[in-house]
Amino acid sequence: MEWILGFSAIILLIVGLVGQAFELRKIRIDSTQDQLGSANIFLNKKNFKWYAIIIVGVIIWYIAERM
16 A cells, blocks of 8 residues: 555656646746746746645655655
């Protein structure tokens, strides 16, 4: 049972990181040159769903390690 949790955690982490990378790329292309170097690009509302997926993956990974 632990290996199912481990694999699901790895899949969630990969999906979250790749999805966030594509989302940041889209935000960077759509943004103006003034906001390009800004740290606010990470606080965009579109990124929060990817942050949630990454956090859930880390929590499941932690649970799988402790079982």
